[in-house]
Structures are given as C-alpha cells and as structure tokens.
Amino acid sequence: MKILMQTGYGNFKENLQIQDVDIPKIADNEILIKVHSVGLNPHDYKVILGEFMKMENLQFPAPVGNDFSGIVEKTGREIQSYIVGDAVLGISEGALAEYCVVKTSDICKKPESINFTQASCLPVAGITTIQAFNRIGGIKKGDKILIQAGSGGVGSFALQYAKAKGAFVYTTTSTKNLEWVKFLGVDRVIDYKKENYLEICSNLDIVFDTLGNQYTFDAFKVIKKGGKVVSLLPAELNAQVAKEFGMPKLISFLISLRPSKIQKLKKEKNALYEFVFMRPNNTVLSEIVTLIKNEKITPVIETIYDFNQAIKAFEHLKKGHTKGKLTINILKDQGW
Ligand SMILES: NC(=O)c1ccc[n+]([C@@H]2O[C@H](COP(=O)([O-])OP(=O)(O)OC[C@H]3O[C@@H](n4cnc5c(N)ncnc54)[C@H](OP(=O)(O)O)[C@@H]3O)[C@@H](O)[C@H]2O)c1
Structure with missing residues (x-):
C-alpha cells in the first residue's frame, strides 16, 4: 500500500x-x-x-x-x-x-x-471544541463568547457548536472571510484587519482562544469577573500546561514555583483558565455525529x-x- x-x-x-x-x-x-x-x-x-x-x-x-x-x-x-x-x-x-x-x-x-x-x-476540530468547552463547564444559553479565528478549522466548528448551545457569539477573521463566516450564524463578526476586538468585546462569559501568545493574555481584558478563558495553545509554560502535556509531577511542581502571568491575570479577574490538549474519544465523536445528523454543524x-x-x-x-x-x-x- x-x-x-x-x-x-x-x-x-x-x-x-x-x-x-x-x-x-x-x-x-x-x-x-x-x-x-x-x-x-x-x-x-x-x-x-x-x-x-x-x-x-x-x-x-x-x-x-x-x-x-x-x-x-x-x-x-x-x-x-x-x-x-x-x-x-x-x-x-x-x-x-x-x-x-x-x-x-x-x-x-x-x-x-x-x-x-x-x-x-x-474529528480533531470537533473533539477539541467539545473537550475545551466541557473543561470549563460547558456553554449556558445566552453566554457571550468570543471565538478567535472563526474561519479556521477549529473556529468554524466551534462557532457553530456555540450557536447550537444558544450562545451569543463574537468571532474574529479577516475581510475576505466576513460573509461566509456570518453565514454560519455568528452574531458579530469582527474584521481583525479593520477593527480591534478589544474595543468591541467586553464582559464576556468565555473566550475560546485559538491564537495563543498575547491573545491569551488579552483574553482576560474582555471577560467579565469570574469569566473563563480556554486556550488551545500554551501562552506560557505553567503548571496547568505541564499537566496537560503529561510532564512528570516533579517537573510540573518546579514549573508551578515560577511566576506565571496567567496566574496573576486569573486572580485579578477571579477567572477560570484552562489550556486543553485534544484527546481522541469516541463518546465525543458520537456527539459530533449527532450534531451533524441534527444539522447543527456543517x-x-x-x-x-x-x-x-x-x-x-x-x-x-x-x-x-x-x-x-x-x-x-x-x-x-x-x-x-
Ligand atoms: N490544543 C489542541 O488540542 C489543539 C487542537 C486543534 C488545534 N489546535 C491549535 O489551534 C490553532 C487553530 O487551529 P485550526 O485548525 O483552526 O487552524 P487553521 O485552520 O490553520 O486556522 C486558520 C485560520 O486562522 C485565521 N487567523 C489567522 N490569524 C488570525 C488572527 N490574528 N485573528 C483572527 N483569525 C486569524 C485565518 O483567517 P484569515 O485568513 O482571515 O487570517 C484562518 O482562517 C492551531 O494553532 C492549532 O495547532 C490545538
């Protein structure tokens, strides 16, 4: 073969x-x-x-x-x-x-x-999305959510998933993608070439961060007190990232002693932060298939x-x- x-x-x-x-x-x-x-x-x-x-x-x-x-x-x-x-x-x-x-x-x-x-x-886009939202306690009807890069592989699944759960969804993309991303049901598409999402989004319940680095730190600026940030990319090597990557306990412990910018931002906003690394799972795959059968995801x-x-x-x-x-x-x- x-x-x-x-x-x-x-x-x-x-x-x-x-x-x-x-x-x-x-x-x-x-x-x-x-x-x-x-x-x-x-x-x-x-x-x-x-x-x-x-x-x-x-x-x-x-x-x-x-x-x-x-x-x-x-x-x-x-x-x-x-x-x-x-x-x-x-x-x-x-x-x-x-x-x-x-x-x-x-x-x-x-x-x-x-x-x-x-x-x-x-599989990967769907499982990542569902595991990430589940990790932070799921989506409640009416939650205000920012999904970064809604035109990407994960983003285009995640925004349809969040809409299916009844959220109010903001997403970022560039000018050429605005129309088709809107067509997927998003409430507010932000053109990152022309607009600044930090000026448009505030008091959010959840940021679904597919971009990492500075975008992860900035997510804490737009969530409400007690809001949640779930990231697919590690903006820094902190204890939670080490655990998610399956690093040995001693290394995770040593990492936890280092100063963490995210820890500081979390405290300031009394926020929840999770970095999620997708794990294959057939129960989640079945959930994805149900969403497809119910025409919630294209x-x-x-x-x-x-x-x-x-x-x-x-x-x-x-x-x-x-x-x-x-x-x-x-x-x-x-x-x-
Ligand atoms: N932790 C995990 O388990 C896990 C799982 C899956 C994916 N990931 C990671 O998550 C990231 C996203 O994955 P993906 O499959 O969605 O990637 P992708 O399909 O390659 O994402 C491409 C999209 O990102 C958009 N984009 C690029 N820069 C942007 C910006 N500054 N603001 C808004 N949108 C921007 C692009 O839109 P424009 O063309 O308009 O710029 C494009 O549509 C990747 O880094 C991937 O490795 C992690």
Whole structure:
C-alpha cells in the first residue's frame, strides 16, 4: 500500500515521501480501515517541522496525518461493534495512507448525510471544541463568547457548536472571510484587519482562544469577573500546561514555583483558565455525529487535494489562512 512518510524534521519537500509498504496486520482488538479521505490539522505540519520534537520520540520514517474517514476492511476477533463495509470516521496516527489501523475508542460510524471528505474534517476540530468547552463547564444559553479565528478549522466548528448551545457569539477573521463566516450564524463578526476586538468585546462569559501568545493574555481584558478563558495553545509554560502535556509531577511542581502571568491575570479577574490538549474519544465523536445528523454543524472545506499533492497541501496549511479545512483524497472515487 502507499503511505506518506516523514523521513526527518524540517521542510516538507525534503522530509515527506510516499512509500510502498505492506498493508498492516491487525491485533484482535483492532480494525483495518481502507482510508477514503484525510483532514489536515496544523498539528500535522507542526510535527513535521519538529515543533513537538521534545515531547515525542519519533522513529523515522514516521507515518503522518490523523483525521480520516473510510471503510472497515477487516476486523480483529474481539471486535463486535463494527463489521466489514461500515463507513467510519476517526483519528489514527498515520492516517495519510491507503490503509490505517484503529481501535474502537478512536472511531465512530459516519452519518449518511455527509460524504467521506466532509467526515474527515470533523474529528480533531470537533473533539477539541467539545473537550475545551466541557473543561470549563460547558456553554449556558445566552453566554457571550468570543471565538478567535472563526474561519479556521477549529473556529468554524466551534462557532457553530456555540450557536447550537444558544450562545451569543463574537468571532474574529479577516475581510475576505466576513460573509461566509456570518453565514454560519455568528452574531458579530469582527474584521481583525479593520477593527480591534478589544474595543468591541467586553464582559464576556468565555473566550475560546485559538491564537495563543498575547491573545491569551488579552483574553482576560474582555471577560467579565469570574469569566473563563480556554486556550488551545500554551501562552506560557505553567503548571496547568505541564499537566496537560503529561510532564512528570516533579517537573510540573518546579514549573508551578515560577511566576506565571496567567496566574496573576486569573486572580485579578477571579477567572477560570484552562489550556486543553485534544484527546481522541469516541463518546465525543458520537456527539459530533449527532450534531451533524441534527444539522447543527456543517463542515467547511476550502480545498481538496489528491494524495500525490500532499506537500502542496501542507504548504497551504502552514500559511495559517485556511478557510475551514483542507483535505486529501486518498481514494479518487469517494462515493458516499
Ligand atoms: N490544543 C489542541 O488540542 C489543539 C487542537 C486543534 C488545534 N489546535 C491549535 O489551534 C490553532 C487553530 O487551529 P485550526 O485548525 O483552526 O487552524 P487553521 O485552520 O490553520 O486556522 C486558520 C485560520 O486562522 C485565521 N487567523 C489567522 N490569524 C488570525 C488572527 N490574528 N485573528 C483572527 N483569525 C486569524 C485565518 O483567517 P484569515 O485568513 O482571515 O487570517 C484562518 O482562517 C492551531 O494553532 C492549532 O495547532 C490545538
């Protein structure tokens, strides 16, 4: 089978290669998937560039990609909930391949109302959104929420999710995206090229921070007293970030002794702050599928690439201006 392999850390041209390998064998508790489509996430390219080098122990060549949709090709002897031919979506390390191996904990059945390309956009963006909001106690009807970068892969899911929960949603994006982002149901789209969200938003219940760095610190300026900030990027290495990344307890403790800007901002606003790192979870995947079936979420896709255009797709993603999601079709004839 063909599989995209990372051969080292660095630029995509020199470190990505489609290779021919044997179709993987599965254990009794595993499922072999014939992959139809793969959705790309910034994490995929950041791994190739080596941004997570210190946290992972990659052996090269290493498989690439996570979000996928496809068809069950073979099931291990212990598998009861899936049969050959089931259409599924989920997360598998090394999804950019003709076949991938998964456990039932990382997949769920694809709803019939969306195609394979749309389905492959959902797992990471959807699970991240739901786990992030759950971590801060969920969304209450009428909550005023700022979702940063509403035109991105996560943002375009998160704002539809927040609207489905009855929130009043502000989001930021640039001029070229204003109209279609508005179309997703946002109450106030802020053009970050022309407007300053810090002057528009105040007294918010929640900031959903997809931008990190200074944006995380500034989030505390626009929340109300007792408000909440949930971040997908660590603005500083603090005890909570260390815990989320699974660092050893002693290191987390030593980090907790250092001065933390976020700790100070939290205190000033009596606020809740969480940094969240997505974990695959099939219960959350099922929740995403229910939202799709109830037409609360529409996957947004900017460009569909062919498998042999993977390098081009990663170059596109790295620019950081994707409208919704980028996907790679592994199977040319997708069907439904
Ligand atoms: N912690 C986790 O588990 C987790 C999970 C998923 C993602 N993430 C991280 O979260 C971030 C967002 O992910 P993503 O998939 O949504 O990325 P993405 O799809 O690449 O985001 C691109 C979008 O960001 C917008 N954008 C860029 N700069 C902006 C700014 N200053 N203000 C407002 N919007 C801006 C762009 O709009 P314009 O073109 O209009 O600029 C574009 O639509 C990434 O850094 C990713 O690594 C973390």
